Amino acid sequence: xxxxxxxxxxxxxxxxxxxxxxxxxxxxxxxxxxxxxxxxxxxxxxxxxxxxxxxxxxxxxxxxxxxxxxxxxxxxxxxxxxxxxxxxxxxxxxxxxxxxxxxxxxxxxxxxxxxxxxxxxxxxxxxxxxxxxxxxxxxxxxxxxxxxxxxxxxxxxxxxxxxxxxxxxxxxxxxxxxxxxxxxxxxxxxxxxxxxxxxxxxxxxxxxxxxxxxxxxxxxxxxxxxxxxxxxxxxxxxxxxxxxxxxxxxxxxxxxxxxxxxxxxxxxxxxxxxxxxxxxxxxxxxxxxxxxxxxxxxxxxxxxxxxxxxxxxxxxxxxxxxxxxxxxxxxxxxxxxxxxxxxxxxxxxxxxxxxxx
Numbered sequence: 159x160x161x162x163x164x165x166x167x168x169x170x171x172x173x174x175x176x177x178x179x180x181x182x183x184x185x186x187x188x189x190x191x192x193x194x195x196x197x198x199x200x201x202x203x204x205x206x207x208x209x210x211x212x213x214x215x216x217x218x219x220x221x222x223x224x225x226x227x228x229x230x231x232x233x234x235x236x237x238x239x240x241x242x243x244x245x246x247x248x249x250x251x252x253x254x255x256x257x258x259x260x261x262x263x264x265x266x267x268x269x270x271x272x273x274x275x276x277x278x279x280x281x282x283x284x285x286x287x288x289x290x291x292x293x294x295x296x297x298x299x300x301x302x303x304x305x306x307x308x309x310x311x312x313x314x315x316x317x318x319x320x321x322x323x324x325x326x327x328x329x330x331x332x333x334x335x336x337x338x339x340x341x342x343x344x345x346x347x348x349x350x351x352x353x354x355x356x357x358x359x360x361x362x363x364x365x366x367x368x369x370x371x372x373x374x375x376x377x378x379x380x381x382x383x384x385x386x387x388x389x390x391x392x393x394x395x396x397x398x399x400x401x402x403x404x405x406x407x408x409x410x411x412x413x414x415x416x417x418x419x420x421x422x423x424x425x426x427x428x429x430x431x432x433x434x435x436x437x438x439x440x441x442x443x444x445x446x447x448x449x450x451x452x453x454x455x456x457x458x459x460x461x462x463x464x465x466x467x468x469x470x471x472x473x474x475x476x477x478x479x480x481x482x483x484x485x486x487x488x489x490x491x492x493x494x495x496x497x498x499x500x501x502x503x504x505x506x507x508x509x510x511x512x513x514x515x
Contacts, residue, residue: 164226167210171322172291174205179289179505187318187509189228190255193264195475197317197512198483205322207259214325218243222282224327227259234258238330246274246331248365250407259323265315268407269365269376272357272429272444274331278314283327286313286320289503297327312498318509320502334364334378337400340393342373346433346442349373353445354429361387365403368442369413376403406443409475413441417452421477423460425449427469436460450474457481484513 178185184202188194211228218241225234231251238244248268249261262284267276283297297310313323344352349368356363362379374396377384388395396402405411414422417439425434429446438453453460457471457478464471470485477483487495495514499506 164210164212168287168293168324171205171210171287174203175287175289175322175507176291178203178507179291182505183507184510185507187263187322189257189260190230190253192251192253192256193260193266196264198515200509200512202507202510207322208257210324211257213237218330221330222327223330224283224325225258226325227257227262227323229258231256231258231261239333242333243330244333245280245328247271247277247280248274248407249277250409252408258326262314262323262326263316263318265317269367269403269443272366272447273364276314278311280329281310281314281326282329284310284313284323285325287322287324289321289505289507293324294321317512319513320498321508336381336384337364337376337378338384338388339374339376339396339399339402340388340391341396342375342393343371344373345371346440349442350429350431350433350446356391357429357445361391363387363445366443366445367406369411369440374402411441413439413450416476420452420454421457421473421481422475423451423453423457424472424474425451425464425469426472427464427467431467431469434463461485482514487514 175185184200185205186200186202187205187207189207207228209228210226211230213223213225213229213234215224216237217223221243223234223238231249232254235245248270250266250268262277262281265277281297283295285293285295287293297308313320342349346368352373353366356375362377362383363375364378365376367374375391377387416422425448427447427449429444431446434440434449436453436455438451438455441450442448443450457473458481461471465485472485473481473483
């Protein structure tokens with residue numbers, strides 16, 4: 159049941175969208191602005207989602223939660239923690255003002271992504287408003303097969319370019335009974351090798367990070383599962399380092415301190431891809447699939463090298479304005495993107511240029 163206040167807010171959103179569509183002016187959809195630096199810069203009148211807030215429905219026994227887009231992400235996670243549950247994709251916040259809608263729009267996942275899946279895998283349903291001010295609903299409260307576009311998951315990572323997210327339903331998971339971390343001293347090449355070996359074994363690894371000659375892995379599960387894994391893997395057990403993984407997730411690890419004149423590069427690669435033979439400072443996550451770089455190497459040539467290895471490169475932060483933030487789409491993918499944009503936002507008013515020009 160929607161309150162009168164929330165109905166009034168939806169009408170205000172609709173009026174702002176219709177006015178922008180009529181004049182062709184841009185709208186910048188924004189929640190807590192904790193990720194406003196991510197993606198290409200945008201202009202336009204702010205549509206602030208934070209007033210459209212609150213949990214609509216939470217069923218711990220059914221493992222799902224539905225909340226409004228402006229709900230603080232910390233509020234969602236605190237509520238889940240009270241019931242021993244979590245968002246298994248471990249989303250980064252990048253600030254105390256992060257909202258649920260911004261989390262979905264950015265589509266970012268944290269250290270558990272390699273073993274538990276990405277944010278988009280947990281989106282069960284959304285309601286949204288398109289460029290015509292129409293209220294649309296997709297998905298529901300359960301996972302199911304979808305023919306054609308799964309619009310609910312399509313909104314993950316869309317950066318607000320397709321429409322205004324209103325209500326979001328997410329699958330939640332139980333928190334692990336126990337967790338611990340192990341540390342190993344080794345080279346980058348050896349770390350990538352053992353991570354790929356371990357990925358093919360029944361080990362309760364829930365996160366990994368390699369930086370400056372040290373590989374850290376997090377084990378999550380039952381006490382007996384962790385005991386067996388520690389016996390098999392060896393390494394140095396590190397206690398009381400939960401904050402390490404939280405800081406890594408939110409880029410508070412010292413690696414992410416800005417380098418003068420350099421962009422923070424995010425490389426998505428097959429986990430089996432070898433170590434890059436370039437001069438750089440790097441940090442590796444997700445069993446080798448996510449690699450962060452600070453480097454003076456040519457952005458163009460590095461992007462070509464990454465694509466040749468089956469991956470892509472993003473200027474994640476502190477971007478060089480002369481280079482595109484995201485890897486340009488191939489012609490077939492660009493046509494699909496343009497078709498979707500025209501279908502949901504025919505006047506191109508939402509977050510204009512945030513993903514691609």
